[in-house]
Amino acid sequence: MNTSGRLSIESMQGRCSEAEWQARVDLAACYRLVDLYGMSDMMANHVSMRVPDEEGAFLINAYGMMYEEITASSLIKIDVAGNILSKPDFGELDYGINRAGYVIHSAVHEARPEVACVIHTHSWASMAVSALECGLLPITQTAMRFLKIGYHDFQGVVLNEQEQASLLRDMGDKEALLLRNHGALTVGRTVGEAFNWMHRLELACRSQLAAMACNTPLVKVSPDVLEETWNNYQRGTRRPYGLMEWPALLRKLDRLDPSYRD
Numbered sequence: 573m574n575t576s577g578r579l580s581i582e583s584m585q586g587r588c589s590e591a592e593w594q595a596r597v598d599l600a601a602c603y604r605l606v607d608l609y610g611m612s613d614m615m616a617n618h619v620s621m622r623v624p625d626e627e628g629a630f631l632i633n634a635y636g637m638m639y640e641e642i643t644a645s646s647l648i649k650i651d652v653a654g655n656i657l658s659k660p661d662f663g664e665l666d667y668g669i670n671r672a673g674y675v676i677h678s679a680v681h682e683a684r685p686e687v688a689c690v691i692h693t694h695s696w697a698s699m700a701v702s703a704l705e706c707g708l709l710p711i712t713q714t715a716m717r718f719l720k721i722g723y724h725d726f727q728g729v730v731l732n733e734q735e736q737a738s739l740l741r742d743m744g745d746k747e748a749l750l751l752r753n754h755g756a757l758t759v760g761r762t763v764g765e766a767f768n769w770m771h772r773l774e775l776a777c778r779s780q781l782a783a784m785a786c787n788t789p790l791v792k793v794s795p796d797v798l799e800e801t802w803n804n805y806q807r808g809t810r811r812p813y814g815l816m817e818w819p820a821l822l823r824k825l826d827r828l829d830p831s832y833r834d
Contacts, residue, residue, distance in 0.1 A: 579637070581660045583834065584645040588658070591624035592631075596644035598763045598818075599631050599689070600832040601825055605767060606693065607639035608828075611774055613694040614638060617755070618673035620690045621763060622681055628652045630681050632674070634659070634667035643834040652678040672730045679736035680743070680759060687759045689766035697777035698756035708750060708776060710798050711783060711790050715776035719802040722746045726753040748773055764814020767821070 585593050599621040606612050606619060615638055623629040631647045633639075648659040648667075654674050659667075673692075680690045701708055707723060710716045724742040727735050743749045747769050749757040756773055760766030783790060793801075803809060825832060 578831075579641065579646070579662075579665075581643065581645050581662070581834075584647075584658070584660055588649075589625070592626070592649075593644065595621050595623055596631060596647050597833050599647060600642050600644045601822055602689065602691070602763050602767055603633060603639045603642040604825055604829070604832045605821055606691065606770070608825075609771060609774070611693045611695040611698075611770065612639040616670075617692050617694055618670060618677060618690075619692070619766075620673070620677040620681065622688045623649060628682070629657055630677065632669055632677060634662065635670040635673070636665060636667040643832055645834055650674065650678075652682040654678065675730050675733055675736065676739065676757070679733075679740055680757075683740045684745075684759065686761055688761055689763040690757070690759050691766050691770045692751075692755065692757045693770060693774075694755040695774055695777070697774055697781060698750070699754065700781055701777040702750045702755060703753050708773075709780055709790070710793065712776060712779050713801060714772055715780065716793070716798055716801040717772060717805040718748055718776055719798055720746065721773075722749040724749055724751050724754075726751070760814065761812070762814055762818070764818030764821070765812055766814075768813035768817055 599619060602619050615636055618632055620630045620632045623631060628651045629649055631649055633642055634646055634648050637646060645660050648669055649657040650669060651657055676692055677690050680687060708715060708718055708721055710719050722742050722744060724739055747759055751757060756770065758766050758769035758773060760769060
């Protein structure tokens, strides 16, 4: 299974529909991009993608693989009940899925049918801001996009399905959620949209921590301007997020390492 530091995994392309294969390629790309932009946590965390035309089915990472090595064929297809629908042959490694990943992602996919992709991270910046009583402050234009971000209080490692109800309540119809003392969660109608939300949330968190570290008063923006700026970022006001960025990001990956497509 291991050749020069790479897992040898038989292609799943012939074992799924064209739509599922495209979803696999896009999701594998998202994993690589999360790592490339410094938001991965070794093999922890998860990104999931709804399988087109298969109600209740979604793709998620094999627990045991680093984000930088995930490929289209390495992803595992499960349903919202946690049943594994299909997975590649990992040989003696026999990777499965992470319980916390299932609990979080299945809840969102089942409750929000318009959501195609869910991203959860433990980046240093989002973890730090999630632990601040003030939360994410609208002190930059990028942060103003998250003026009405949701917050979910920490209840321990997310292993209990009973937490799903409060998680969904705190998220509502929002695209971004800060998990207190934990990390961040974003969703999108496309994988490109979800990644765009997470990338911008990460930038907002990093810039806030940098500004707060200067130990000098922060410049405040008036409520009217904050509201107007937030509105400029909303669906219907502008083109969908990721529409232009995602093809460019795929080209970037293809230049660096196209093996995510395998």
